[in-house]
Amino acid sequence: MRRFRARVRVMPRPSLLDPQGQAVAHALGELGFRGVAAVRVGRTVELTLEAESAEAAREGALAMCGRLLANPVTEDFALDAVEPA
Amino acid sequence: MRRFRARVRVMPRPSLLDPQGQAVAHALGELGFRGVAAVRVGRTVELTLEAESAEAAREGALAMCGRLLANPVTEDFALDAVEPA
Amino acid sequence: MSARAREGDPPLTPELVRRHGLTADELERIRGILGRDPTYVELGIFSALWSEHCAYKHSRPVLKSFPTDGPQVLQGPGENAGVLRLGHGWAVVFKMESHNHPSAVEPYQGAATGVGGILRDIFTMGARPVALLDSLRFGPLERERPRYLMRGVVRGIGDYGNCVGVPTVGGDVAFDDAYEGNPLVNAMCVGLVREDELIRARAAGPGNPVMVVGSRTGRDGIHGASFASAELSAQSESRRPQVQVGDPFTEKLLIEASLELIGSGHIVAIQDMGAAGLTSSAAEMAARGGVGVDLDARAVPVRETEMTPYEVLLSESQERMLVVARRGREREVEAICRTWELTATAIGRVTDDGVFRVRWGDEVVAEIPGRDLVERAPVYAPAARESPAIARLRERALPAGAGPGQDLGAALERLLDLPTIASKRWVYEQYDTSVQTSTVMGPGGDAAVLRVRGTPLGLAVTSGGSGRYVWLDPYEGGKAAVAEAARNIAVTGARPLGITDCLNFGNPEKPEVFYQFREACRGIADACRALGTPVTGGNVSFYNESPAGAVYPTPMIGMVGVLPDVSRRVGAAFRAPGDVIVCLGRVRGELGGSQYLSLVTGEVFGRPPRVDLEAARALVDCLVEGAERGLLASAHDVSEGGLAVALAECGMLAPEPLGFDADLGAVAGAPPDALPAAAVLFGEDQGVAVVSVAPAAAAELAAVAGRHGVPLAAIGTVGRPGGAARLAVGGERVERPVAALRRGYENGLPRRLDGGAGMSLAQGA
């Protein structure tokens, strides 16, 4: 068994209003940042996994997204990285 | 001016308690996932920026992290990607 | 066996001693107790327990002057919380505490963990927490930092209280330059317990196991107690302890598990691990019980790797409890904890040698006579001297006629928009105020009222205090804080029972600060005596200073009261058109230190309102009897903003705002001695309430007031929904649609706080 770190990104569906993203965009404007066209805020879940291989860790992480980490009604997910930890 | 998409990852400092990560780790265990050693939950902020260059976009995003996107007392941030949008 | 230094421990140098917040004299005292040099671990232990926060080095003698007795007192100061008898077999358990410094550094977590800590003080007594209150002070909202702090603090309090399911039903918020560098975050918790189910945190029974319950221990907040006992400065940035993160979910489980443990009979004592963590909880529990403890710090479940005994002993990780179980009942304790999905771990035993002994596996790392550790902490009697500059400000004359040709209507509008006076709806709508279904009167008026299920009783609760008055005149200000709390309780119809306090001051080693502290406490003590409300406990928070100076001396008073019949409670809002508006108490038009005065002059000066304690007591009695007889349709006391603001609030607070017509000539006095109009409208007299009564009840109320010797004047009538608020005094007239007043009052906070910069994503935006 080896240790891996898997990084999952869960974002609100683009079709869904993201009031938090809007609030951040607005606040950035007030702070004087120019050129902020849009902001979306989602979640990052960093998993430390024991697995036989990177492939197994990746599969595990994807299964966790499907079951728990993302809500299929409102969110999309992506597995950004699987690295030895 | 061109458009870029910058992705910022903000995570709770490793030494701080992360009750959210703990709860997720516990839940994954109960769901029968084996080998989950640790979970940490943070944020992803996806910025769509107008900038002269990727370098300028990157600098802008980093400045935003320092001012607003991350809490310097409790969080670390990383800029994961800056791509043409 | 004697404690020995561990490999890698830093040597005992003067620098190390200083970094622990201990003086050379204190080190000598420690050597005297131990008969040798302390080990590094022992130095850490003394540092924590002898910090101002734990040992009350500078405040103990002063606090001794508080009245603490009364027939209603079941538990005075000295336990985790005070306890007063309510009747019908029930008792109320309550306490207030500060989390100012952690909140200045990290407002969200600082405030959240403050709530967590005060909750634990209540349920360790066997009481179920039924209400939270929060008293907050920030710099002006025109600036970004105070806005950021306020958003974070309110969200932190809300998220914690909402999650554990305890309604936050009251509090107060005020703003002033003096708090810009050092905000105040004081939280109060109120619980209910059957009198015969009270438990006290006293270790007993040599051989009984000591167990830790709840979260694992990390490196959070090491040295938090000594951090709380130093001024905030640029250096405190670097010395600042690791931020403590609250976990309200675990706290909720701890509440349930602790109450079940207490009810089970398997434990003899339980104490929360607050400031200075395992060290202070174990040492205090042992000292109270007159026993020793023998602990193995290595048995404590940890969250981080390679923690040292020093760190384990001083960690302030949240959501942990220390339990003394009955011998042989470890399994039962573990089982109860397990049903609540918590762990319980035995880490040592109670002993009969009176020694506070800590092991790390086979090594003994600390061995201190327990009683000396807690009771031989140094006590100081600092010098006290009034600041001449403040004395001059107090004596400075007010502008003649109370200010040059003001537009009084515009002044009323501006007062209602001041964040200190404006509606606090922005705050309390972020708090769950109705969970537990006992909130009979929530926030928005004066005190909140809860019902006590299964009895006819009502429980009234309030917290607050004016730092300005105390700054200008500490003795009068101290009296005023208690008198205002008592009025807030009494206008609901409840009888004040007792107080807890949170005394927020600057550095007591400065004579000007210690003077404020001593005099304010004298005022509090006198007022409590006169009002029959003993002090049952509280908290001292010194060193509330920033590079810009000390905060206003701000003793916050948390008071509880009881209504024999909750259905007789009285609200602040006018009820019915045609009701007679009555002013109770003598109006003196006191503008010194008032909001109006600083509005028109930009300064804080003058003599703050004086409190006639006998009159204050009479007013309380009169209000209580008026409510008992069912005479009062509404009652609201005068505080910031004076009579005009109080009347406007009575109109605006009705579900559908009600206009009114009031002529204050009757309370202004007759010419040539008549008070100036501005003084009558906006003076912050400490002893006045505005009530409304059905016309048929007016005569009986007058008789009641007469019997209590309370001056009474009928000043007007309640108008129609959406009508005009009309005020007349002398030749002056103010008239505004009550709906317009309400818009301004409701907008004061949102227009400054909603949207824009100063948000924090870390606090979920």
Place this chain on the structure above:
Amino acid sequence: MKFAVVRFPGSNCDADAFAAAEAAGAAATYVWHRSTDLEGADVVVLPGGFSYGDYLRAGAIARFSPVLRAVAAHAAAGRPVLGICNGFQVLCEAGLLPGALVRNAGLAFVCRQVAVRVETDATPFTARYRPGQVLRMPVAHGEGRYVADEATLDRLEREDRVVFRYAGDNPNGAMRDIAGITNEGRNVVGLMPHPERAVEAALGSDDGAAVFAMAAVAAGV
């Protein structure tokens, strides 16, 4: 008539729901989330609170509790299930009701009395109300904005499955002002407002009491 009030770690309106059921003349029992036995209850209530701290997403973790299998079976048998606030969130996460509840549009927790219109009386929990009747009840939530795709929303409306709607003040930005919905079988109802906090005039409203007074309609079987 017997109610089972499910308690998850972090539930905090369990006692309030229990009291409301008893006040309506029913018997009530608590069921711990690890249990799979509903003890013969006629009605199941998933109460409000913060199950598992609402960490990750409200209701996301609780929906995997063992008791949910029994609740799903109860629902599949056409028997009444009521999810209040966090309970509604759990039912959506579990797929027993469509859609999801996300962060309030105002980004802050909100607690206040709101007006809620009863849209249909064809559920066991609204049988005692008239459609169009407006009730006063408190809301108290941070993640109460009901969302679903347009097709789902249209279908809910078409099938008369929107049970409650905010009347005027929409406190969380819910799509189409939706405050509560029911499933196809009309026996599972979820709502964000708290009827159990509005069962006595002393608490500011007793408009919610009839939700628990389901006598005859009851078991629905």
